[in-house]
Amino acid sequence: MKKRTPVSKIMTTDIISVNKTQSLKEVSEIIETKHIRHVPVTSGDEIIGMLSKTDLNKISFINTIEGDELTSSIYDYLTIEQVMTKNIATVQVNDMIYDVAKLLSRSDFHAVPVLEDEKQVGIVTSRDLIRYLVDQY
Numbered sequence: 001m002k003k004r005t006p007v008s009k010i011m012t013t014d015i016i017s018v019n020k021t022q023s024l025k026e027v028s029e030i031i032e033t034k035h036i037r038h039v040p041v042t043s044g045d046e047i048i049g050m051l052s053k054t055d056l057n058k059i060s061f062i063n064t065i066e067g068d069e070l071t072s073s074i075y076d077y078l079t080i081e082q083v084m085t086k087n088i089a090t091v092q093v094n095d096m097i098y099d100v101a102k103l104l105s106r107s108d109f110h111a112v113p114v115l116e117d118e119k120q121v122g123i124v125t126s127r128d129l130i131r132y133l134v135d136q137y
Contacts, residue, residue, distance in 0.1 A: 007100045008093045010132045011114045011122030017042050018051065024075040024083060028056050038111035038125060041084045047113050047120055049084035059083060090115050091124070101129050 017040040018027050027039060031053050041049040059074055089107065091100050093116045104110065104126055114122035 003096075003098060005097045005132075006094050007091055007097050007114055007124050008122070010097060010128045011093075011124040012128065013122045015040070015120060015123060017047075017120070018080065019043070020048060020080050020084075022080060024056065024059075024078055024080060027051055027080060028060075028075065031056065038123065040088075040113050040120060040123065041080055045119070047088070047090065049081070049086045050088045050109065050111065050113070051080060051084040052109075052111070055083050055085065085109065088112070092116070093121055097129070097132060100124055104129065 016030065016034055016036060018030065020041055020043050031037070031039065037053045039051050040047045041051055059078060088109070089103060090113045091103070093114055095114075100112065103112065110126040111123055113120050114124055
């Protein structure tokens, strides 16, 4: 197995991010239509958080009891900043896959933005790491 492979070899470069001013309903639609599970949240060019499908599921679980109308009102009541994970970890484009795997394996999150200096150039997820591992065998 290659031990010194940079994360740039497995990261997703087609980045879908959202702005903190967008609505939770918009973000939910993006996650569903793009078939993704994590989106970085930005303010200008700065990444200020991460919002996941799990985060949205946590606030909309009541939907199963009360119907779609309640979920919409919850999405209208809360902001992205109230729901997103703040103070997220990031990695650099030249960080090794091994180090990123260690970070994700010891954390409660499953995706990290990949930066080149301060600019986001990708995202790497647990799924990317598993695909990489499977390709090694």
